[in-house]
Amino acid sequence: MAQDLLLEIGVEEMPSAYMLRALKDLENLARKNLAEARLSCGEVLTWGTPRRLCLWVKEISEEQEDSLLENRGPKKSIAIDANGNPSKAGLGFARSQGVDFRKLQIREVGGVEYLFAIKKEKGQAAEQILPGLLLKVIHSLSFPKSMTWSYYQTRFARPIRWLLAIFGDKNVEFNIENIKSANYTYGHRFLSTGALPVTSIDDYFRVLREHYVILDQAERKTMIWQQVQKVAGAAGGKAMENEELLEEVAFLVEFPTAFYGEFSPSYLAVPPEVLTTSMIEHQRYFPVYNNEGRLLPGFVGVRNGTDYCLDLVRAGNERVLKARLEDALFFWNEDSRKSLEEMSAKLKDVLFHERLGTLADKVLRLQKLALFIGQETGLSQPEKLQRSALLCKADLMSNMVYEFPELQGIMGRYYASGSAEEPEVAEAIFEHYLPRFAGDKLPSSAAGIVLSLTEKTDNLMGCFSIGIKPSGSQDPYALRRQALGLVNIILDKKLSIDLKLVFEQAYLGYEDLVLENSREDSVKELLDFVYQRMRGVLLDSGVSYDVIDAALSRPSFDLFETYNRVLKLQEFKGSPVFEDFMVVYNRVHNLSRKWESEEIDPDVLLDESEKNLYRKLPELQQEIKTSLKAQDYTRALELLAALRADVDQFFTAVMVMVEDEKLKAARLGILKSIANLFNSMADFSKIV
Amino acid sequence: MNFQELILRLHNFWGQQGCIIQQPYDVEKGAGTMNPATFLRALGPEPWKVAYVEPSRRPTDGRYGENPNRLQHYYQYQVILKPSPDNVIDLYLASLRDLGIEPEKHDIRLVEDNWESPTLGAWGLGWEIWLDGMEITQFTYFQQCGGFDCLPVSAEITYGIERIAMYIQNKESVFDIEWVDGISYADVHHQAEVDYSHYNFEAADVGALTSMFNICEEEAVRVAERQLVQPAYDYVLKCSHLFNLLDARGAISVTERTAYIGRVRNLARMVAREYLEQRKRLNYPLLKDKNLREQLIIEEEVL
Numbered sequence: 001m002a003q004d005l006l007l008e009i010g011v012e013e014m015p016s017a018y019m020l021r022a023l024k025d026l027e028n029l030a031r032k033n034l035a036e037a038r039l040s041c042g043e044v045l046t047w048g049t050p051r052r053l054c055l056w057v058k059e060i061s062e063e064q065e066d067s068l069l070e071n072r073g074p075k076k077s078i079a080i081d082a083n084g085n086p087s088k089a090g091l092g093f094a095r096s097q098g099v100d101f102r103k104l105q106i107r108e109v110g111g112v113e114y115l116f117a118i119k120k121e122k123g124q125a126a127e128q129i130l131p132g133l134l135l136k137v138i139h140s141l142s143f144p145k146s147m148t149w150s151y152y153q154t155r156f157a158r159p160i161r162w163l164l165a166i167f168g169d170k171n172v173e174f175n176i177e178n179i180k181s182a183n184y185t186y187g188h189r190f191l192s193t194g195a196l197p198v199t200s201i202d203d204y205f206r207v208l209r210e211h212y213v214i215l216d217q218a219e220r221k222t223m224i225w226q227q228v229q230k231v232a233g234a235a236g237g238k239a240m241e242n243e244e245l246l247e248e249v250a251f252l253v254e255f256p257t258a259f260y261g262e263f264s265p266s267y268l269a270v271p272p273e274v275l276t277t278s279m280i281e282h283q284r285y286f287p288v289y290n291n292e293g294r295l296l297p298g299f300v301g302v303r304n305g306t307d308y309c310l311d312l313v314r315a316g317n318e319r320v321l322k323a324r325l326e327d328a329l330f331f332w333n334e335d336s337r338k339s340l341e342e343m344s345a346k347l348k349d350v351l352f353h354e355r356l357g358t359l360a361d362k363v364l365r366l367q368k369l370a371l372f373i374g375q376e377t378g379l380s381q382p383e384k385l386q387r388s389a390l391l392c393k394a395d396l397m398s399n400m401v402y403e404f405p406e407l408q409g410i411m412g413r414y415y416a417s418g419s420a421e422e423p424e425v426a427e428a429i430f431e432h433y434l435p436r437f438a439g440d441k442l443p444s445s446a447a448g449i450v451l452s453l454t455e456k457t458d459n460l461m462g463c464f465s466i467g468i469k470p471s472g473s474q475d476p477y478a479l480r481r482q483a484l485g486l487v488n489i490i491l492d493k494k495l496s497i498d499l500k501l502v503f504e505q506a507y508l509g510y511e512d513l514v515l516e517n518s519r520e521d522s523v524k525e526l527l528d529f530v531y532q533r534m535r536g537v538l539l540d541s542g543v544s545y546d547v548i549d550a551a552l553s554r555p556s557f558d559l560f561e562t563y564n565r566v567l568k569l570q571e572f573k574g575s576p577v578f579e580d581f582m583v584v585y586n587r588v589h590n591l592s593r594k595w596e597s598e599e600i601d602p603d604v605l606l607d608e609s610e611k612n613l614y615r616k617l618p619e620l621q622q623e624i625k626t627s628l629k630a631q632d633y634t635r636a637l638e639l640l641a642a643l644r645a646d647v648d649q650f651f652t653a654v655m656v657m658v659e660d661e662k663l664k665a666a667r668l669g670i671l672k673s674i675a676n677l678f679n680s681m682a683d684f685s686k687i688v
Numbered sequence: 689m690n691f692q693e694l695i696l697r698l699h700n701f702w703g704q705q706g707c708i709i710q711q712p713y714d715v716e717k718g719a720g721t722m723n724p725a726t727f728l729r730a731l732g733p734e735p736w737k738v739a740y741v742e743p744s745r746r747p748t749d750g751r752y753g754e755n756p757n758r759l760q761h762y763y764q765y766q767v768i769l770k771p772s773p774d775n776v777i778d779l780y781l782a783s784l785r786d787l788g789i790e791p792e793k794h795d796i797r798l799v800e801d802n803w804e805s806p807t808l809g810a811w812g813l814g815w816e817i818w819l820d821g822m823e824i825t826q827f828t829y830f831q832q833c834g835g836f837d838c839l840p841v842s843a844e845i846t847y848g849i850e851r852i853a854m855y856i857q858n859k860e861s862v863f864d865i866e867w868v869d870g871i872s873y874a875d876v877h878h879q880a881e882v883d884y885s886h887y888n889f890e891a892a893d894v895g896a897l898t899s900m901f902n903i904c905e906e907e908a909v910r911v912a913e914r915q916l917v918q919p920a921y922d923y924v925l926k927c928s929h930l931f932n933l934l935d936a937r938g939a940i941s942v943t944e945r946t947a948y949i950g951r952v953r954n955l956a957r958m959v960a961r962e963y964l965e966q967r968k969r970l971n972y973p974l975l976k977d978k979n980l981r982e983q984l985i986i987e988e989e990v991l
Contacts, residue, residue: 012777013815015800050798145802147813147829150771151840158813159829161774178774190791252797283821301821309793316794316820316855323757330755349941 002042002059003126003168006201007134008185009053010162016251018143018157019048019217026055029137037129038065047215049254051189054215055137056201060130060167064123071097073115076106090115130167131174131181138176152177162186166201187211188254190305212255212306221250227258228286228300235260237288237296245280252284253304261285261318265297267325270332273410274400278324281404285321331399339419340412340429344394356462356513359393365509366392370454372505376497377453380446388428388447389454391416395429409433435485442485442492449493453502456482461506464526467516483533490559491537499527500557527557534559543570546688553683561631568633569682581641584674585684588647591656592671600669604662609653613646613670624677633681640677647674689788691853691867695741698765698847701786702739705779707767710740715922716929719744719805720766720846724921727808727956728963729768730833730842733984734974736770741849745929747936750885753878756861760884760936761877765847771840772829780817780827780845788856795820803828807928807952809835809960812844824852834960835953888936897937901930901948908955917963924955 014022023046034041034057042059073079079090086094086101094101097117105116143157154160154177163181165172171183184195185207192211198204205215214220225246232239249256267275272295279285285299301317303310335343348360356362366389374380395401395412409430416426424447431448432455434441443452463469463477470479490497503523517525531552538548543566551566572578605611620639627636656667678684689697699709713723720742721727729736742764750760769776777798781791798815803826805811812828826846830838850873853865863874908923931948934940940948975981 013798013800017800145813147831147841148839149829149841149843150774159772159774190796252799303795304797305792305795312793313795313820316822319860320821327757354946 002040002061004201005041005055005057005060005130005172006164006166006204007055007137007172008162008164008204009138009160010164010186011051011053011156011160012158013050014048014053014157014251015143015145016050016248019053019251020247022053022141022143022157023048023217025141026053026137029140030055030057033133033137033140034060037133038067038123039126039129039133040065048217048251049213049215049220050252051186051254052213052215053141060126063125064129066123067121069117069119069121071117071119072107072109073097073104073117076113076115079115093117127167127170127172130165130172134165134172134181135174135176150177162195164198164204166198166204169200188213188305191255214255217250220253220256221246224249224253224256224258224302227256228302231258231260231300232286232288235288235296235298237290237298239286239288239300240276242280242286245284245286249284249302253302255305257303257305257307257310258300259303259307259310259314259317260288260298260300261314261321262298263318263321263325267329268295268297270325270328271410271414273407274328274332274404275325277404277407278328279321281406282324283317283321285317327403328400331403335398335400335411335415336418338398340391340394340415340421341419343397343415344391346397347393350396353462355466356510359396362458363390363393365458365506366451366454369458369502369506369509370450373454373457373497373502374450376502377450377495379495380450384422384424384428384447385450387421388425388432388451391421391425392429392432392451392455435488437481438484442489449489449495453486453489456486457502457506458509460486460526460529461503461522462510464529465507465510465513465515465517465522469525469529479529480533483530484536486530487533487537487559491534491563494560496558496560498557499530499559503527527555530559531555531562534563538563538566543567544573546686547573547682550682550684550686553686554679554681564631565633565681568637572634572637573687577638577641577644580644581637582684582687584640584643584647585678587651588671588674589678589685592668592675595668595672597665598669598673598676600666600673601662602666604660604666606663607650607653609646609650610667610670613650613674616646617670617673621673621677624680628680636677636681640674643674689853689856690869691849691865691873694787694849694853694856695765697786698783698849699739701783702767705737707737707739707769710738712740712742715925716745717742717925718746718928718932720764721805721810721844722808722925722928723766724918726766726768726842726844727810727833728917728921728960730770730830730838730844731836731960732964732967732972733839733980734770734967734972735840735977736768736842736974739765739767742766745932747884747888747932750881750888750936752885753863753874753881756863759850759862759877759881760888761881762862763849765849767845767847768842769845770842772843776843776845777827780825784819787852789819789852798827801826806949807931808833808956809953810956814844819852819855822851822855824848824855834963835957836960836964888933889938892933892937894934894937894939897930897934898939901927901934904930905951905955909958912955912958912962915962915966917959917966920955920962921959924952924959927952927955 027044027046030044040061041057045056047054073093074089079087081087091101093115094104099117099119105118106113107116146155146157148155149159160176160179163176163179164183164185165181166183172181174181184197185204187196188211196207196211198207208215214223228239275295276287279287279299285301288296288298288300290296303313347363348358350359352359352362367386370385370389371382374382374385392412395408395415398411398415400411401408413426413430416429424445427445428447428451431443431445432451434443434452443449459482460479463479468477500523503526504519507519507522535548539545547570548566551562551569556562600614602614605614624636624639658664703709710725723742725738725740743761744764745761747760749758751758784791797818799818801814801816803812803814810833812830814828816823817825817827828844830842830844832838850862850865854862857866859865863872863878865873867873867876904923904926908920911923912920931952
């Protein structure tokens with residue numbers, strides 16, 4: 001009869017950020033190893049708290065399925081001698097397989113005959129298999145960082161302290177280092193004492209609940225959010241919705257109890273971003289807002305335990321936050337005493353990258369490149385750009401950003417306003433980091449857009465010029481995100497700029513340094529990299545890959561133009577005349593593929609159909625040229641589709657590959673001329 | 689509970705757990721980890737259990753005695769348990785209980801924190817331990833020290849005793865901590881905090897400190913070459929402290945910073961290697977368990 005399996009890995013407090021991934025891996029590893037062991041199973045569930053990873057596999061079959069082993073032995077030519085008798089090698093193979101030599105089979109593999117031992121293996125009982133299988137599952141779990149402890153070799157995220165493993169009503173027995181699996185668990189670290197015996201799987205869930213462990217992370221999350229909202233509501237506010245924080249808190253506690261704490265309203269003088277960052281990043285509190293969306297001088301914390309002595313916990317937390325906010329207020333006041341320009345002067349002491357100079361060097365490059373990009377986009381006034389580029393990195397020298405690096409840009413905007421910089425300049429300082437993460441807003445002010453493009457281009461080009469490129473999952477400088485940001489800004493703001501020119505200009509800024517790659521290579525690689533990001537954007541928006549491939553085979557350095565062309569092609573692919581279009585393309589392209597010249601000697605043309613095409617050509621070429629210039633791709637595509645009747649007529653009436661070389665050349669010239677009209681937009685041979 | 693009592697209680701608690709209660713080491717250092725009773729003893733196969741108070745210097749953290757939470761000189765209470773016992777967290781919690789902190793009345797959390805000291809070539813995984821939202825202890829399982837893998841792994845518990853005292857005594861400023869009856873932390877340390885802040889930030893002679901760094905570096909190498917392990921290590925500690933002073937003085941640019949850290953790390957590695965070899969030559973006198981010793985010899989032969 002099929003039975004359920006329960007595994008609990010008891011650990012010292014796991015890093016909360018590892019948990020979701022570890023639980024998913026645990027599930028997958030269990031499935032995979034059971035399948036490989038030829039054991040069938042039902043549902044596979046995993047749960048976790050800071051102190052445990054739990055796996056519940058339902059209905060594992062009692063026995064493995066039988067298997068047929070087909071083991072290949074030596075070549076027949078080696079195993080059997082000329083007289084048809086078994087050789088030493090042949091007998092040896094039979095012996096090693098435990099099969100009588102006469103029962104061995106001969107099978108052909110890749111044209112060579114081999115001996116084969118075919119054996120039926122009876123499946124073993126699941127309870128025999130499970131100890132080894134669970135060990136393998138546990139050892140296969142991997143974490144971003146793992147460790148060893150005591151004298152042991154086993155690596156895990158944190159030390160393993162107990163193992164509970166039950167199959168049906170029996171223990172599954174195995175060891176990891178000095179830990180022997182057994183049928184007991186532990187409750188909440190502070191609300192339960194000693195080992196708790198577990199008699200069955202149902203009993204396990206009951207025991208945990210009784211001992212203040214909410215095992216299911218989803219249940220804890222719901223509990224926390226409900227409590228947080230309730231506590232905030234009781235204080236007359238609304239808690240900040242923050243999925244990431246909620247997730248983290250859910251993996252920091254086994255039994256949550258939310259509580260409200262307060263701080264002095266005097267700290268509200270500090271910018272709200274600073275307060276919320278301090279609450280969230282340092283203390284894992286939920287900030288609370290009033291109905292107008294303004295911060296209240298309070299927070300919601302979540303305790304790992306019940307409401308016993310909750311006032312003590314609240315008072316302690318209030319004191320800690322007070323000390324943090326006191327620091328923040330001190331930094332804010334200190335920083336506000338200096339102007340951004342004064343802070344900016346210190347950038348010469350800070351490296352941007354050890355091979356790419358200081359931040360002051362970077363600012364100089366940004367100033368020049370911003371002017372160039374400003375001109376190319378026609379967006380912003382030079383003085384505003386110069387000023388915002390000069391000041392955009394200055395807040396890195398403030399106490400506040402030193403303490404809270406994630407506030408870069410945000411503090412810059414505050415300090416710029418405080419130093420009486422123009423509003424556009426302050427805004428550009430903030431916006432030049434946008435977008436900071438997937439789904440973040442894009443810059444919207446003219447100077448912000450230009451400076452953001454400039455900043456990203458400079459970062460990308462700097463890295464590419466010294467051979468830093470993302471590989472696999474490694475992208476420490478977030479170059480993919482920055483390139484994607486570049487693409488998204490250009491497309492969203494409908495900017496027509498020649499990226500090649502921009503990148504070449506960006507390279508000039510680095511030219512005095514010792515670089516790995518030439519300008520040509522760096523620009524080319526960066527263009528490829530950026531186009532790769534655009535390909536992703538297009539695929540995500542539902543454009544089919546063949547259309548993208550076709551259009552990107554004719555890249556222009558104007559990203560927005562390429563993007564439009566792709567979209568128009570995709571749209572045209574659904575049009576009723578698309579079939580005509582492809583027929584025309586295939587007919588003219590197939591024959592003229594290897595022909596180079598567009599030259600046509602009209603005097604040798606014979607048939608009316610070819611004379612007709614020849615006469616129409618100049619006007620067609622002109623019209624398509626005009627359409628392309630106006631980026632009216634639909635018109636150009638339709639013009640070509642409309643050639644269907646004339647082209648069909650042509651192919652019905654004449655043979656192209658005739659013996660008369662002159663006539664053949666003229667006919668191919670006509671086809672080539674038409675094909676090139678197609679080729680100027682995309683490589684349509686890639687369309688499927 | 690006054691500050692003195694707190695320390696005595698911890699001594700008493702860890703003494704009962706079989707720790708040697710050592711005294712602070714007499715060279716300036718940034719943290720209890722740098723005491724040879726941790727940095728050196730964490731290396732190699734010999735078991736070791738020790739607890740001590742370590743005066744710790746962080747020149748850049750000086751605030752002229754004006755900030756209620758920051759000091760350029762403070763105390764760590766350091767415990768090393770090698771190998772890390774299975775019940776190490778329970779032991780730690782029992783020590784809090786001994787200080788009058790009953791875990792069930794509070795919210796005690798173990799929040800992921802990975803410790804790394806680039807100057808010592810050392811790192812480990814563990815937690816910061818929170819008491820009602822305040823970090824009171826750093827808990828680390830040493831994985832590497834001086835660039836060498838730690839086997840067995842030590843558990844390091846570093847209590848921030850001023851913070852714990854502030855909590856227990858309900859004080860808002862570190863200077864208000866009662867050391868003993870009628871004598872506050874300020875009475876003991878405040879003027880020195882002010883003076884050191886002036887020295888660290890303004891008065892320290894950059895030229896002199898730089899030459900001292902170079903001299904100490906040379907001395908460390910020279911002494912290590914003669915296999916005089918702890919004397920060499922003293923000069924590593926001096927280099928580390930001189931570097932911190934130069935840093936506080938604003939005399940080290942970012943580029944130089946990396947280079948200085950690299951120089952100290954190289955010295956630390958060199959001494960760690962000398963220490964390991966010395967213990968081997970001495971035939972690991974602290975390895976008193978016969979079975980362990982035999983197992984180790986087998987493993988070393990395999991290697």
